[in-house]
Amino acid sequence: MTTPFQKASEWIDAENAQDPNTEIDQNKEYPKELLYSSRMYKKLMEFEPKASEEIQIASKAQHICRWKVARESYPMDRVGYLKWREELKKFHSKTTAEILVKAGYDQTFIDRVSFLIEKKLLKKDAETQLLEDVICLVFLEYYLEPFVHKHDEEKLKNIIKKTWDKMSEKGHQEALKINYTEENRNLIKASLGL
Structure with missing residues (x-):
């Protein structure tokens, strides 16, 4: 059934x-x-x-x-x-x-x-936050690379910073495990001041 x-x-x-x-x-x-x-x-x-x-x-x-x-x-x-x-x-x-x-x-x-x-009550509702984390993780893993070819560095840093700000601490930890290209990893670090 x-x-x-x-x-x-x-x-x-x-x-x-x-x-x-x-x-x-x-x-x-x-x-x-x-x-x-x-x-x-x-x-x-x-x-x-x-x-x-x-x-x-x-x-x-x-x-x-x-x-x-x-x-x-x-x-x-x-x-x-x-x-x-x-x-x-x-x-x-x-x-x-x-x-x-x-x-x-x-x-x-x-x-x-x-x-x-x-996406109601982001940061307040645990499941809304979980969904937002997943959206951000999928973006960083699969869609950041195409973005890199379309925008200048300042705009990219702004996009990464905004993405990061929407995520929970657990989301941040997971995002740092993604297998980025060296250029994109450096871009993320520069955006976040890591």
Whole structure:
């Protein structure tokens, strides 16, 4: 018998598999958000093997169908960027809630997943903080390198510092274990004054 978790996971993957944007990982091409979702879930389970079912789903659905809300549909400035990010959280939360209803979860469970996806009470709610740690770890491990080629050093240091400030002490310890290139490790150290 298929559990609600298995159903929800399959449906989240099926949605993300429709991403027209692709990314190469280990010489294989993947839909971009399906790969991100897989990295988020894998990192969560490595970092916190006892993670609740709610946070497991929130990690998988963090960017669900992200390509459907184009950055270009908002002004290309800081205010537009923040508005886009806020809209994305609501969109990811609503899309996931619809899947969870179909999978048979109750409203309390669905509300909690939405709370986590919308990253409410960061630094105050332990699971919201855990999700943020995982987001930051996935960024540092998989997405810092492409960023390095797009931005100047000052902007990169600022991005790294902001990322670090969002994390818990446990997240910091884990981040220092990532196998960075020598250049990126030096950049991180310089950003944080280590």
